[in-house]
Amino acid sequence: MGHYMDSDTTIKELKNRVQKFCEERDWDQFHNPKEISIGIIAEAVELTEHFRWCSEKECLDMFKDPKKKEEIRDELSDTFYWILRFAQKYDIDLSDGFDSKMKKNAIKYPISKAKGSKKKYNEL
Ligand SMILES: [Mg+2]
Known part of the structure; x- marks a missing residue:
């Protein structure tokens, strides 16, 4: 209880959540294939920024730091949000x-x- 998602959450449910989030904010007007694709890349770049200039050991050590791991999880989720938005909007x-x-x-x-x-x- 209290969690929106659990291990039974389906991609369809995630797409519905993204759709509702965007419709409530009237963002449909801004989201087209070009802008959504840029969203995927922009968030993926934010993910890479955590690891830029770090050695392999430094990169791996980030996962031992709960705060850093959450930041990485956030960027991975931001990327996934745009992937879900693309799939939801164009029925993929x-x-x-x-x-x-x-x-x-x-x-x-x-x-x-x-x-x-x-x-x-x-x-x-
Ligand atoms: Mg981000």
Whole structure:
């Protein structure tokens, strides 16, 4: 009780929440594919800013600091908000889309060739 979300919260429910949030603020007029795409990137950049100029150890140590971890979680959630907004506004099924894309990725990156490799699929 008291939590809006739990482990049973679906993507559909999250999209509905984002839609309600935006409609209550009359933000539909500002949200189009270009602006929403920029939102995704802008928030992803805010995520990267936490790690900029840090060593790998410094990056990993951030997750031991609850305040820092919350800041990182916030930026990840901001990015997810815009992804949900894009999918909600243009009726994109992210569950199906993710499933479909992961199947394509599995073909592009067969375990036999990609395991332990950081090469791009066209270099494997
Ligand atoms: Mg942010």
